[in-house]
Amino acid sequence: MPGYSEPGSGSDLASLQTRAVRDGDDFVINGQKIWTSGAHNADWMFMLARTDPDAPKHRGITYFLVDMNSPGITVRPLINMAGGHQFNEVFFEDVRVPARNVVGEINRGWYIGTTTPDFERSSIGNAVGQRQTLEYYLRYWKEHRGSRRRRARARRSRRSSRTGGSRPRRRRCSATG
Numbered sequence: 001m002p003g004y005s006e007p008g009s010g011s012d013l014a015s016l017q018t019r020a021v022r023d024g025d026d027f028v029i030n031g032q033k034i035w036t037s038g039a040h041n042a043d044w045m046f047m048l049a050r051t052d053p054d055a056p057k058h059r060g061i062t063y064f065l066v067d068m069n070s071p072g073i074t075v076r077p078l079i080n081m082a083g084g085h086q087f088n089e090v091f092f093e094d095v096r097v098p099a100r101n102v103v104g105e106i107n108r109g110w111y112i113g114t115t116t117p118d119f120e121r122s123s124i125g126n127a128v129g130q131r132q133t134l135e136y137y138l139r140y141w142k143e144h145r146g147s148r149r150r151r152a153r154a155r156r157s158r159r160s161s162r163t164g165g166s167r168p169r170r171r172r173c174s175a176t177g
């Protein structure tokens with residue numbers, strides 16, 4: 001799930017203020033994201049954070065993969081007018097992210113950040129989601145088909161004991177009654 005938008009940095013995304021500061025083998029991240037779709041369900045976030053505040057704004061940004069279970073991450077729901085929960089605010093307080101989770105080069109994350117939404121906008125997520133749903137139903141069907149057959153057999157045997165072995169006959173109705 002993308003951790004791009006921030007309060008005050010939506011259309012002008014390159015103005016983002018979430019900071020990532022190198023500390024040994026880690027980066028320490030502080031800041032806030034907003035409108036983060038599915039953050040309450042996600043295990044990972046791909047995010048942009050500012051690593052060089054002195055560089056021109058598009059050049060001081062790095063692209064990170066962040067484990068959403070890292071200490072210091074708080075996800076707060078944003079409930080829409082219909083009462084639905086899709087978006088969130090995500091707060092980062094001294095969140096340590098290993099430097100190996102940097103994608104591409106440090107301070108050149110803008111270029112990766114503008115490429116990855118191309119995959120999102122190809123709607124590949126829908127295709128993957130539909131495949132997962134299909135796999136779920138196939139699993140369900142395989143697990144339950146035995147029990148469905150058993151239930152059908154039991155129904156048939158109940159019916160045949162009621163009717164003495166023959167299927168109940170349908171009543172014929174004529175149009176005139």
Ligand SMILES: Cc1cc2nc3c(=O)[nH]c(=O)nc-3n(C[C@H](O)[C@H](O)[C@H](O)COP(=O)(O)OP(=O)(O)OC[C@H]3O[C@@H](n4cnc5c(N)ncnc54)[C@H](O)[C@@H]3O)c2cc1C
Pocket residue numbers: 001002003004005006008009010011012033034035036037038
């Ligand atoms: C369904 C949905 C899912 C989203 N999911 C995510 C997500 O998972 N992760 C994430 O990071 N973000 C997400 N977003 C946020 C989205 O990327 C931002 O809403 C978007 O970047 C616009 O920013 P903003 O809402 O702050 O609007 P603003 O930037 O405040 O813009 C408001 C209005 O002003 C106009 N405007 C802005 N600047 C100018 C200008 N210079 N000249 C003329 N007009 C201007 C805009 O066109 C717009 O009409 C999501 C948004 C939606 C709708």
